[in-house]
Amino acid sequence: MLFVHEFHKVVGKRAAAFEAAYRDGWMPRLAEGDEARLAWYFDLSHGSGLAYRVVTVTAVADGAAYVRLAERVAHGDLQAWARDLDGLQHESHGRVLTTLPWSPSIPPLADIPTGGVTREPSLYMEDTMWPFPGRLRDYVEAAGAVYRPSLGAEDARMHMNVALGLETLPGAGRSPEVTLLQRLSSLPPLIALLTQDIPPEVTGPGSWMHEALDLRDRWRSRLLRTAPWSPLP
Amino acid sequence: MLFVHETHRVIGRHASTFEDLVRDEWMGALARSEGTRLLWYLNHAMGSGPAYEVVTITAVADGAAWDALGARMVAGDLRDLATRLDSCRHEVEGKLLFPVYWSALQQVELDQVPTDARRHDLSVYMQDTGWPDAPLDEYIELWDQDYWQIMRQTPPEQKLLDIQACFQVAHGSGIRPEAILMQKIMNFETLGRLLTNAEEPDPTTWPGTYMAKGLEVRDQWESKLLRTSAWSPLW
Numbered sequence: 408m409l410f411v412h413e414f415h416k417v418v419g420k421r422a423a424a425f426e427a428a429y430r431d432g433w434m435p436r437l438a439e440g441d442e443a444r445l446a447w448y449f450d451l452s453h454g455s456g457l458a459y460r461v462v463t464v465t466a467v468a469d470g471a472a473y474v475r476l477a478e479r480v481a482h483g484d485l486q487a488w489a490r491d492l493d494g495l496q497h498e499s500h501g502r503v504l505t506t507l508p509w510s511p512s513i514p515p516l517a518d519i520p521t522g523g524v525t526r527e528p529s530l531y532m533e534d535t536m537w538p539f540p541g542r543l544r545d546y547v548e549a550a551g552a553v554y555r556p557s558l559g560a561e562d563a564r565m566h567m568n569v570a571l572g573l574e575t576l577p578g579a580g581r582s583p584e585v586t587l588l589q590r591l592s593s594l595p596p597l598i599a600l601l602t603q604d605i606p607p608e609v610t611g612p613g614s615w616m617h618e619a620l621d622l623r624d625r626w627r628s629r630l631l632r633t634a635p636w637s638p639l640p
Numbered sequence: 641m642l643f644v645h646e647t648h649r650v651i652g653r654h655a656s657t658f659e660d661l662v663r664d665e666w667m668g669a670l671a672r673s674e675g676t677r678l679l680w681y682l683n684h685a686m687g688s689g690p691a692y693e694v695v696t697i698t699a700v701a702d703g704a705a706w707d708a709l710g711a712r713m714v715a716g717d718l719r720d721l722a723t724r725l726d727s728c729r730h731e732v733e734g735k736l737l738f739p740v741y742w743s744a745l746q747q748v749e750l751d752q753v754p755t756d757a758r759r760h761d762l763s764v765y766m767q768d769t770g771w772p773d774a775p776l777d778e779y780i781e782l783w784d785q786d787y788w789q790i791m792r793q794t795p796p797e798q799k800l801l802d803i804q805a806c807f808q809v810a811h812g813s814g815i816r817p818e819a820i821l822m823q824k825i826m827n828f829e830t831l832g833r834l835l836t837n838a839e840e841p842d843p844t845t846w847p848g849t850y851m852a853k854g855l856e857v858r859d860q861w862e863s864k865l866l867r868t869s870a871w872s873p874l875w
Contacts, residue, residue, distance in 0.1 A: 411812035465812070470707025473812075474642060480811035481738050486777070493775040493817055501812035503736070505714060540651065541727030544719070576710045578644030578698070578734035579813040583726055 408512070409473055410446070410504045410573060411465040412586070416497040419459045425495040429463060430636055432488050437465070438521035442472035446519060446639050447588075449531065449631035462533070462631055464588075466516060470576075473503060502580030509551035510572035513639060520638045529633045529640050530591045532567060535584060536626040543583035546622040547574065550585070553615050558589070564609065565600065566593035597630075641747050642706065642810060643679075643737040644698040645820070649730040652692045658728035662696070663757050663871055665721055670698065670755075673712075675705025677753040679874045682765060682866035695767070695866055697822075699748045706736070735814030737807035742784040745805035745822075757871040764828075765868070766801060768821040770861035776817035779857045780808060783819070786850045800830040825865075 417425045426448070434445040444466050451460035467473045479485040506512065513519070538546040555569050571588040575581060591597060610616045633640060650658045662681060670676045677699050684693040700706045712718040739746045772779035788803055801823040808819045825831055868875040 413812055469703075470710065471703035474703030474706065474810070477736070477738070477810035477812065481808060482741065489811070489816075490775045490777055497773075498771065498818075499816050501809075501814060501816065503813050505710065508715075537731065540729060540731075541723055543726060544723055574714070575734075576706075577713050577722075578646055578706075579736055581731055581733050583731065 408506070408516075409467050409469060409576065410506075410571070411463075411467060411473065411476075411501060412504055412573070413463045413465075413499045413501040415461040415463065415499045416457075417459040417461055418495055418497060421495040422459055425461065425492070426634065428488070428492055428495060430634075433463075433465075434521055434638065436485060436488065437476075441516065442468040443476050444516045444519040444521065444638065446513060448634040448637045449533075450634065452530070452630045452632050455630040462629070466513060466519065468516060502584075503576045504573035504580070504586065505576050507547050507551065507572035507574060507585070509555060511569060513571065522636075524638060525635050526640055528635060530594070530597075531570070531631040531633070532565075532589045532591060532597075533586065533629040533631050534589065534626055535586045535629075536623050537581075538583045538585065538623040540583075542622045543574070543585070546583075546619070547572075547585060549619060549622060550587075554619070557615060564596060565589075565591070566596050567591040641702070641739070642700050643739075643807060644696075644700055644706075644734060645737050645807070646696045646698075646732050646734040648694040648696065648732045649690075650692045650694055651728055651730060654728040655692055658694070658725065659869065661721070661725055661728065663869070666725065667755055667757065667873070669718055669721060670709075671753075673705065673708060674750065675701035676709050677748070677750045677755070677873065679748065679753065679872075681869045681872040682767075683869060685764065685865040685867050688865040695864070699750060699753070701750060736810035737820065738810055740780045740783075740806045740808050740819065742780075742788060743806040744803065754873045759870045760875055762870060763868045763875045764825045765804075765866045766821075766823045766825055767864045767866050768823065768861055769864075770819055770821075770858050771815065772817050772819075772858035773860075774857035776808065776819065779817065780806070780819055782853060782857055783821070786853055790850065796826070798830075799826045800834065802826050 415425070429445065429448055437443045437445055445463065446466045447464040449462040451457060451462065467476055480489045536546065557563060558565065558568055567589045569587055570590045573586045575584045608614070667678045670678055678696060679699050680697040682695040684690055684695065700709065713722045770779060783806060791801065791803060803821055803823050805822040806819065809816060
């Protein structure tokens with residue numbers, strides 16, 4: 408399974424129409440077939456970054472299914488939908504991603520809801536890392552062996568779990584680049600992270616924070632909130 | 641057919657190693673699959689933009705071939721070579737491209753693309769990337785009717801550019817709206833005049849011209865002067 412990850416700069420005055428285009432257009436149109444589904448619709452939480460930014464994640468069965476979907480957008484039955492969307496966003500920046508070897512998986516495409524869902528929003532921390540030249544594989548391996556298990560430890564500082572671990576497919580985004588989509592299960596640890604200094608034992612020698620600096624020292628976190636109708640919570 | 645467009649920010653001291661790897665190992669490794677071929681290897685001409693930046697364009701037969709390429713790079717026979725290439729660059733920015741409906745380049749006979757690094761003269765391309773504020777389709781239509789059609793009628797001796805391909809970004813693999821022109825520079829004297837002409841015409845005083853009509857759909861684009869290597873399969 409592949410994932411089309413899009414970061415949308417939405418026209419503020421058209422934000423509601425943009426959301427409707429995905430909820431009432433993209434999601435049901437994909438549901439007419441069996442090889443692609445809208446998986447998540449996220450708003451970047453106001454107060455944590457740029458305004459009127461939306462992240463969508465669309466799951467597709469494989470590369471061939473992705474190209475068929477892209478052809479529908481370029482010159483097929485989804486061309487008019489995309490043309491309308493051009494008036495609702497300033498631009499979007501897309502990537503096509505594949506799962507890391509240790510990533511959890513999402514439900515099969517056929518089991519992803521295609522409408523009728525209303526639930527409380529979930530909060531995600533989306534981390535995107537840029538490993539040093541030639542260190543992508545080492546970083547992926549270390550993140551799977553050290554970082555991911557640490558989230559589940561009893562004394563974990565953050566209460567969240569990796570929903571998907573992703574890397575860019577060749578030619579479909581920036582590389583080396585790794586994205587972790589992490590769902591928060593509790594808010595207070597996040598508030599503590601935002602409001603308190605990180606204690607030395609978390610950043611000292613032997614810690615993930617310290618040792619992973621050999622593999623990368625740049626990453627970006629986004630706080631994303633699911634729409635109440637987002638197919639996956 | 642789709643085209644993988646990659647902009648490589650190469651580490652300066654590893655620039656020769658990077659080119660050697662692409663020429664001597666990567667090009668041949670791609671050719672071991674029937675569905676992939678390196679087409680262009682282009683150096684961003686120093687003095688006209690960023691240093692140590694390389695653009696490559698690879699033809700891929702279809703989605704299955706792209707899937708297979710990804711699998712080879714992530715966990716297959718190209719994994720180690722991909723890591724060695726990674727070691728020679730700061731990063732690479734890639735996007736998947738489809739030819740637009742009027743592009744001269746639509747399909748490539750992959751088995752006819754040289755893979756032996758045969759040497760030839762150098763060519764220079766002007767790669768224009770535009771970001772319209774109108775729907776993407778309107779921009780592509782403008783390029784067709786007011787740029788491509790007019791340029792086709794220009795006598796060869798007066799031509800600055802020959803449009804060899806025009807692409808749009810495949811959904812979700814880069815920026816939308818964005819479209820790209822690959823234009824081979826045919827006349828360097830004319831290029832010189834373009835670069836040195838101090839009298840920039842005011843497009844708003846030229847109603848009906850391409851420059852004036854173009855402003856109705858976009859005012860942001862970027863030109864890159866890209867020079868083929870002496871062994872680039874296409875040039």
